Amino acid sequence: MDRTTTEWNVSLNVRAGILAVLLLALFVGLWEGLNRAPILGGGGELSEYEQLMAGADETASVPPPSAIMVRAWEQLSDPFYDAGPNDKGIGIQLGYSLFRVLTGYFAAALIAIPIGFLIGMSPLAYKALNPFIQVLRPISPLAWMPLALFIIRDAQASAIFVIFICSIWPMLLNTAFGVAGVRQDWVNVARTHELSPLKTAFQVILPAAAPTILTGMRISIGIAWLVIVAAEMLVGGTGIGYYVWNEWNNLDLTSVIFSILLIGVVGMLLDLALGAVAKLVAYQE
Amino acid sequence: MNHAFVEVQQAAKRFPGAKDGDDLTVFENVSFQLEKGEFVCIIGHSGCGKSTIMNALAGLDQFSDGAMVMEGKEIDGPGLERGVVFQNYSLLPWLSALENVRFGVRARWKEWSDAKVTEHSFEYLEMVGLKDVVDRKPAQLSGGMRQRVSIARAFATKPKLLLLDEPFGALDALTRGVIQDELIKIWTRDRQTVFMITHDVDEAILLADRIFLMTNGPEARIAEAVEIDLPRPRQRGEIVKHPHFYAIRNYLVDFLVNRSGELRTADLDRRGLHYPESVNPVGHASTDTPAAPDGKPADTGTSNDTLVAFTPKETHHG
Numbered sequence: 001m002d003r004t005t006t007e008w009n010v011s012l013n014v015r016a017g018i019l020a021v022l023l024l025a026l027f028v029g030l031w032e033g034l035n036r037a038p039i040l041g042g043g044g045e046l047s048e049y050e051q052l053m054a055g056a057d058e059t060a061s062v063p064p065p066s067a068i069m070v071r072a073w074e075q076l077s078d079p080f081y082d083a084g085p086n087d088k089g090i091g092i093q094l095g096y097s098l099f100r101v102l103t104g105y106f107a108a109a110l111i112a113i114p115i116g117f118l119i120g121m122s123p124l125a126y127k128a129l130n131p132f133i134q135v136l137r138p139i140s141p142l143a144w145m146p147l148a149l150f151i152i153r154d155a156q157a158s159a160i161f162v163i164f165i166c167s168i169w170p171m172l173l174n175t176a177f178g179v180a181g182v183r184q185d186w187v188n189v190a191r192t193h194e195l196s197p198l199k200t201a202f203q204v205i206l207p208a209a210a211p212t213i214l215t216g217m218r219i220s221i222g223i224a225w226l227v228i229v230a231a232e233m234l235v236g237g238t239g240i241g242y243y244v245w246n247e248w249n250n251l252d253l254t255s256v257i258f259s260i261l262l263i264g265v266v267g268m269l270l271d272l273a274l275g276a277v278a279k280l281v282a283y284q285e
Numbered sequence: 286m287n288h289a290f291v292e293v294q295q296a297a298k299r300f301p302g303a304k305d306g307d308d309l310t311v312f313e314n315v316s317f318q319l320e321k322g323e324f325v326c327i328i329g330h331s332g333c334g335k336s337t338i339m340n341a342l343a344g345l346d347q348f349s350d351g352a353m354v355m356e357g358k359e360i361d362g363p364g365l366e367r368g369v370v371f372q373n374y375s376l377l378p379w380l381s382a383l384e385n386v387r388f389g390v391r392a393r394w395k396e397w398s399d400a401k402v403t404e405h406s407f408e409y410l411e412m413v414g415l416k417d418v419v420d421r422k423p424a425q426l427s428g429g430m431r432q433r434v435s436i437a438r439a440f441a442t443k444p445k446l447l448l449l450d451e452p453f454g455a456l457d458a459l460t461r462g463v464i465q466d467e468l469i470k471i472w473t474r475d476r477q478t479v480f481m482i483t484h485d486v487d488e489a490i491l492l493a494d495r496i497f498l499m500t501n502g503p504e505a506r507i508a509e510a511v512e513i514d515l516p517r518p519r520q521r522g523e524i525v526k527h528p529h530f531y532a533i534r535n536y537l538v539d540f541l542v543n544r545s546g547e548l549r550t551a552d553l554d555r556r557g558l559h560y561p562e563s564v565n566p567v568g569h570a571s572t573d574t575p576a577a578p579d580g581k582p583a584d585t586g587t588s589n590d591t592l593v594a595f596t597p598k599e600t601h602h603g
Binding site: 210 | 343345362363364367368369373375377378379388389392393424
């Protein structure tokens with residue numbers, strides 16, 4: 001018993017890391033192995049048809065990891081090149097997407113958090129605004145796109161609007177929920193110390209509700225990053241969503257898979273960033 | 286008429302009943318006075334409205350009827366001249382112990398420099414024995430330490446009236462004793478007027494100048510104001526040896542166990558102003574039946590002349 005524990009006296013994190021690497025190696029290995037170019041014609045010359053079809057099977061196969069890693073290296077070593085409208089570096093495309101997401105997201109935060117505060121503080125505001133929220137919230141953000149394009153008449157701004165509209169709801173509802181749930185004891189502390197309403201809001205209610213608000217912000221940034229890809233596929237021009245769709249049109253599956261992975265990595269980084277902020281405002285009761 | 290420091294007159298709390306016309310009256314016609322610098326405890330069974338009275342004095346709740354005046358001004362809403370220590374500590378969990386005290390001090394003296402606010406806050410934390418843990422968050426403190434922070438916060442703002450809502454209710458007996466000593470120390474220094482709810486008879490005797498005894502709710506009232514004439518400074522270990530101690534204690538326990546349920550507002554003339562009857566349990570044994578309410582307000586301030594020479598006597602039937 002003691003021996004086994006000492007033998008396995010490696011931290012959980014290290015063991016989890018080893019397991020993750022093993023799983024990755026297994027997955028990549030299988031993928032690579034199953035995707036080897038088929039050995040055709042008994043190793044002889046390729047027929048004309050086979051040459052035309054790039055030496056492939058009758059069904060096209062997904063590119064192997066090795067090809068994707070080569071593409072990743074190419075793209076990441078020169079991320080900011082700009083060779084015309086349909087040929088920009090991955091960094092530029094990501095930059096456009098991030099710009100749209102962050103603009104729409106912070107605009108939403110600017111509106112959602114104060115209104116959420118109001119709704120949380122005032123039962124009247126809650127009852128009056130709740131029906132609107134309940135109707136507007138389930139609408140897929142992309143459904144707004146035609147209306148946005150018609151009214152705003154600008155593809156870029158419309159994409160930002162779609163991000164705005166999809167990130168507003170989790171922040172609004174979480175802020176309202178957090179503010180309404182602030183313990184009466186803490187509000188009483190503010191009252192017995194004669195704090196002005198503004199000071200009460202900033203010194204007591206905001207810090208008390210901050211973890212809940214941050215949870216809403218974290219959900220929102222996740223949704224915004226999901227939606228931007230679809231939105232850019234629709235509006236076209238620039239951005240990582242457009243890039244994916246463009247490479248699909250080019251039948252460049254290697255680039256498609258590479259950008260899918262990149263979307264995942266950037267989404268994770270956005271979430272980590274907000275997670276770090278959430279840690280700053282967290283408190284233990 | 287006699288202007289007391291705090292004056293509560295004919296206060297009542299009613300809640301609308303399920304059927305109309307049948308209001309639930311928690312307490313009725315509660316009047317009392319607090320003198321400046323006095324330490325008053327209020328004892329009564331759950332549901333008699335002690336906390337409502339306290340919250341009303343704090344400005345956090347309202348009476349259905351009656352008036353509260355402090356230093357000639359009506360109490361209307363919370364204010365910094367009245368400090369509150371809540372049973373559940375009510376510390377802000379995202380602030381450290383020092384920041385929690387600073388929160389109160391800063392609210393009290395807006396013009397003070399940061400350094401002065403910190404220095405003043407630190408002084409009070411030191412007084413309750415917490416100078417080594419000032420940077421800890423409430424979650425990292427024990428229940429007793431949290432209540433000390435709460436007491437430091439309340440006393441540091443130097444309110445004229447301190448309201449303590451069962452501050453030691455959630456603490457174990459040992460911790461409670463230590464903090465009671467600290468409370469005495471800090472109160473002896475500043476001599477604020479204190480109004481405190483407690484369920485603990487010994488605690489009340491140790492701390493109070495007078496103890497208000499409430500009858501059971503609904504329709505509760507403050508029946509008596511018991512004078513505690515034990516000499517100060519009092520110490521937990523010494524006080525039980527005082528010849529008056531058990532007379533007082535037995536009287537209080539008898540009230541809570543036997544008489545609190547029998548006395549009801551309904552038995553009294555509801556109209557008119559009644560202050561709780563002033564009682565000195567020492568020597569009270571012979572006249573243990575509460576005097577018939579004759580509408581004459583008991584004089585709360587000058588009880589010394591009614592003091593009977595202390596002969597430790599058997600208290601009345603129990």
